[in-house]
Amino acid sequence: MPFTLAIVGRPNVGKSTLFNRLVGKRLALVDDQPGVTRDLREGEARLGDISFTAIDTAGLEDANDDSLQGRMRRLTERAVDMADVCLFLIDARTGITPTDEIFAEILRKRADHVLLAANKAEGRAAEAGVIEAWGLGLGEPIQLSAEHGEGMSELYSALLPLSEGFAEVAARTSEEPDLSLPVSEEADEDGPAPTPDKPLQIAVVGRPNAGKSTLINRLLGEDRLLTGPEAGITRDAISVTMDWDSVPTRIFDTAGMRKKAKVQGKLEKLSVADGLRAVKFAEVVVVLLDAAIPFEQQDLRIADLAEREGRAVVVAVNKWDLEEDKSGKLAALREAFDRLLPQLRGAPLVTVSARTGRGLDRLRGAVMRAHEVWNRRVPTAQLNRWLGEMVEAHPPPAPGGRRIKLRYMTQAKTRPPHFVVMCSHPDKMQDAYTRYLVNGLRADFDMPGTPIRLVMRGQG
Ligand code: GDP
Ligand code: GDP
Numbered sequence: 310m311p312f313t314l315a316i317v318g319r320p321n322v323g324k325s326t327l328f329n330r331l332v333g334k335r336l337a338l339v340d341d342q343p344g345v346t347r348d349l350r351e352g353e354a355r356l357g358d359i360s361f362t363a364i365d366t367a368g369l370e371d372a373n374d375d376s377l378q379g380r381m382r383r384l385t386e387r388a389v390d391m392a393d394v395c396l397f398l399i400d401a402r403t404g405i406t407p408t409d410e411i412f413a414e415i416l417r418k419r420a421d422h423v424l425l426a427a428n429k430a431e432g433r434a435a436e437a438g439v440i441e442a443w444g445l446g447l448g449e450p451i452q453l454s455a456e457h458g459e460g461m462s463e464l465y466s467a468l469l470p471l472s473e474g475f476a477e478v479a480a481r482t483s484e485e486p487d488l489s490l491p492v493s494e495e496a497d498e499d500g501p502a503p504t505p506d507k508p509l510q511i512a513v514v515g516r517p518n519a520g521k522s523t524l525i526n527r528l529l530g531e532d533r534l535l536t537g538p539e540a541g542i543t544r545d546a547i548s549v550t551m552d553w554d555s556v557p558t559r560i561f562d563t564a565g566m567r568k569k570a571k572v573q574g575k576l577e578k579l580s581v582a583d584g585l586r587a588v589k590f591a592e593v594v595v596v597l598l599d600a601a602i603p604f605e606q607q608d609l610r611i612a613d614l615a616e617r618e619g620r621a622v623v624v625a626v627n628k629w630d631l632e633e634d635k636s637g638k639l640a641a642l643r644e645a646f647d648r649l650l651p652q653l654r655g656a657p658l659v660t661v662s663a664r665t666g667r668g669l670d671r672l673r674g675a676v677m678r679a680h681e682v683w684n685r686r687v688p689t690a691q692l693n694r695w696l697g698e699m700v701e702a703h704p705p706p707a708p709g710g711r712r713i714k715l716r717y718m719t720q721a722k723t724r725p726p727h728f729v730v731m732c733s734h735p736d737k738m739q740d741a742y743t744r745y746l747v748n749g750l751r752a753d754f755d756m757p758g759t760p761i762r763l764v765m766r767g768q769g
Contacts, residue, residue, distance in 0.1 A: 311360045311362055312361050312471070313361065313391060313393050314363050314392060314396055314468075315363075315391065316328055316364065316365050316366065316396050317395055317412060317416070318397055318398035318409070318412060319381070319408040322399055323398060323428040323429060323453075323456065325365055326455040327396075327428065327455035328363055330455055330461075331352075331354035333355075349365070349388060350364070350365040352365075356461065356464060357462075359468055361472070366384050382411070385412065389419045393421065393471075393475055394424060396424050396426055396464075397412060397413070397416055397423055397426065399426070399427055399428065399438070399445075400429050400438065401427035401429050401438035402429045402434050402435055404437060404438040410445070413446070413447060417446070417447070417617070421764065423447050424448070424467050424468070425442060425445060425449070426451040426452075426453045426460075427442045429454060429455075430452035430454055430459070431457050431459055446610060448589070449589060474721075474722070508550060508558050509553075509558045509593070509680060510558075510591050511595060512561040512588055513525060513560060514587055514615070515598060515608065516602075516608060519597045519599045520597060523663040523664060525560055526663075527664075527669065528560070529551055561591055588611070588614055588618050589618065592621065592680055593623060593680050594615040594621070595623050595625050596608060596612045596623070596624050597627050598624065598625070598626050599628055600631065600632050601628060601631065603642055604649055609649055612650055612653060616650070616652050616653050616760045619762070621680055621682065621725065621758065621760075622656045622760075623657045623659065623676050624656055625659050625661050625668075626642060627662065628664070629661060629667065630662040630667065635660070639658075642658060646658055652760070653758055653760070655751065655757030657675035657678070659672045659675050679758060679759065682756050682758070683724055683759045684723050685723065685726060686723050692719065695749075700715055705732075713737060714732060715731075717731040725760045725762065726750075726761050727764075728764070729764055732766070732767065734767070735766055747763050
């Protein structure tokens, strides 16, 4: 069963050009099909050996200015809801516009999987736009030239794991549910847990001057990185490998990538982008805060990015040696964290001093535990027993008088934990009920702080 990919973005970024390239002559116009308006073009697309259905949301240029925003929004939302994956196009030559930000916001809220692509990326005129695109917080932009056919292999590489994931979920969900399925028979598609030759991958992210380099130096036990009081100082190291109390660990530093910040004014934006790049590599992301100025916008964004990228998150509050009212401050930080980042509720929060080395053992404990939770697999039988109890305590909604039936639940993936709930009318399920289940999973299976993915699927 092929998946559906929606190509979204503001007018003129090159959606139709890309659609035509992917679909070629296999285009099927779907004007007459119920539920699909004339605005959405659909076609059978192929990229290498991946087949999928592509939806194009172009064709809005006729709308007059007044209604354009609203129509664009509605159309995009409809396409997003129809799609398994959204390919969000921006124009790398123009850079990020306010309208792109609006689209990014819709996608963040609504889409399951978003791939970001910077189109018109042929040639040097596109470089600044590509860097800006990192700042959207939707991951690494795939550089494309729809017109010249460049970047198609990158697009392929980005689609492949998703395509395999959908095929796997489809295969699993078409099996007869067997509630007594023993755990040991479930294949672990993610392979074995890290072994001595496969180090634990950590990224230390945070604002300039939070103390990232000081922390990494301290862990390494030598001054291998340069630290200094100037924000944004440039350094070389990108990753360092070490034994963290006998656990082989690779730490990604975001500082070395800061060299790209050639333009002074762009520093703030770039360090978010740099953090993101490191987040991509990591299994566990340590968000390092300065105790004196915790949870600034940039810290929140990075933690949120880490969550959206599906990484385990540990928050380390640095420069604790300077703090006077330690217990009062800690309670306030905990409260602020759970309020500002509810999607990471209960994530470990550890106070440290990179300068004196205090708290680093606790940080290590929190990182190892977060990694374990992130890798955890909950047995299917246990999940279904749990689902029964949750439904009994709180029945799902009954839109239009017909109660949604939750039939079966399984964990489709780890790193981070992904769950699939088979149900009637998944489209009518309310977010609040999904949140109820996610929070329940977190609490009952002791999975604090790790991103939890839960999707509702219909049968058939
Ligand atoms: P849509 O409105 O998003 O569907 O955009 P179109 O596909 O109609 O493209 C808008 C304009 O951008 C057209 O003039 C295209 O020829 C041009 N365009 C599309 N892709 C590229 C590209 O990769 N590079 C350049 N330079 N122009 C492109
Ligand atoms: P980075 O930009 O995040 O890599 O931050 P640095 O490691 O360069 O540190 C910025 C400044 O904060 C330096 O002057 C450090 O000496 C100082 N610093 C880092 N960690 C601590 C800490 O735990 N306590 C105190 N008092 N200062 C710290």
